[in-house]
Amino acid sequence: QSVLMTGLGTFAMVQECVQCKEEMYVARRPVFQLDIDVLCLQELTHPTVAIPGDVKIKPLNYKWLSRATSFPRHVVEGCVQETILLYSFQLRNGQRLAFVFKDIGVLSCKDGVLCMRFYYDCVTRLEGKASWIALLYT
Secondary structure, eight states, rough: OEETTTTTTEEEEEEEEEETEEEEEEEEEEEEEEEGGGGGTTBBBOOOOOOOTOOOOEEOOHHHHHHHHHHHHHHHHHHHHHHHHHHHHHHHHTTTOOOEEETTTTEEEEEEEEEEEEEEHHHHHHHHHEEEEEEOOO
């Protein structure tokens, strides 16, 4: 399942076939497709990630977040939107802060490249059998 965070990007899990010596492995790995306003990305480069067309993308589930945090849905929605706007504003003004996603990874800017770096545990949780391949390709 993929999740769209409007104004920031899409988190998805993709499957890739990898040929290693005489064996074929199918590895699942997380990807992040950036979708920030182009004005915010001036002077920055970012990896181009393509999410296959057959992957179902759903919007962020504010109802679930509301239940998980005990805050009303409109408050959760406002917080998420304001956080994304603030991060975009900081990028546009040359601030290169890291955006941390608990248990997932960090969206960070290093040497002018804005990219998502997934935590080891996130990758290995998604892929149990071919985790070493998923780690290499993530």
